[in-house]
Amino acid sequence: MTESQWPRHVGIIMDGNGRWAQSRGWKRLQGHMQGADKVISIIEAVLETEIKTLSLFCFSTENWKRPITEIQVLMDLMYKFLDKQLQRLITNNVRVRVLGDMDKAPSLLREKLKNCVEITQTNNGLNLNFMMSYGGRDDILQATRKLSEKVLSGEISIEDINENTFSKALHTSELDDPDLIIRTSGEFRISNFMLWQAAYSEFYVSPKFWPDFTKKTF
Numbered sequence: 001m002t003e004s005q006w007p008r009h010v011g012i013i014m015d016g017n018g019r020w021a022q023s024r025g026w027k028r029l030q031g032h033m034q035g036a037d038k039v040i041s042i043i044e045a046v047l048e049t050e051i052k053t054l055s056l057f058c059f060s061t062e063n064w065k066r067p068i069t070e071i072q073v074l075m076d077l078m079y080k081f082l083d084k085q086l087q088r089l090i091t092n093n094v095r096v097r098v099l100g101d102m103d104k105a106p107s108l109l110r111e112k113l114k115n116c117v118e119i120t121q122t123n124n125g126l127n128l129n130f131m132m133s134y135g136g137r138d139d140i141l142q143a144t145r146k147l148s149e150k151v152l153s154g155e156i157s158i159e160d161i162n163e164n165t166f167s168k169a170l171h172t173s174e175l176d177d178p179d180l181i182i183r184t185s186g187e188f189r190i191s192n193f194m195l196w197q198a199a200y201s202e203f204y205v206s207p208k209f210w211p212d213f214t215k216k217t218f
């Protein structure tokens with residue numbers, strides 16, 4: 001592939017951890033653990049390409065409705081991942097961002113994420129976005145509120161609201177829209193992933209469950 005053929009921004013809906021585990025007669029949580037182990041190999045695969053931005057759908061606004069034990073495991077896996085991989089990300093000039101509303105997350109994880117974002121903010125290699133407590137509808141709503149407040153305060157007028165200013169009010173304000181969205185586990189659904197930003201994205205569905213999605217598959 002030549003440089004110009006690479007997508008600039010790839011989003012991944014990492015789906016199928018639960019089914020991967022259940023198909024082996026294991027607990028869903030074991031699927032999440034295997035899934036978390038796959039994340040670094042896919043980041044490494046991306047680092048070998050010309051892809052500039054990788055957005056990983058780690059936890060959706062809907063995921064808060066899952067059993068508390070499952071939520072805790074997912075938060076814990078995220079924390080451990082950052083703890084283990086931060087140095088590697090720094091060495092590879094990766095800039096970490098968190099897209100979403102982390103207010104409900106445990107304070108230790110919030111601190112960890114904040115630290116990763118701050119420590120990597122001057123890096124100019126791969127943009128790595130962890131979409132945590134993210135929902136496309138939620139993103140559109142928070143952008144609408146932000147712009148409404150600006151109208152009310154007189155900072156902007158209603159006529160100033162256009163596609164460009166709206167994009168700049170979303171969590172992805174500093175980033176290009178995704179060119180390619182990959183979803184694993186065979187589901188042809190967008191599931192509240194970057195609804196506004198996905199307007200022109202290509203969509204690829206892999207039949208593999210996320211824990212089986214290897215560097216080679218990518």
Ligand code: FPP
Pocket residue numbers: 014015016017018019020032035036039056057058059063074077078081185210
């Ligand atoms: C969907 O599987 C996946 C998630 C809800 C979370 C994705 C999280 C990870 C891959 C691990 C943590 C992330 C990092 C960055 C360490 P599912 O449980 O909905 O699967 P199912 O559809 O088969 O039930």
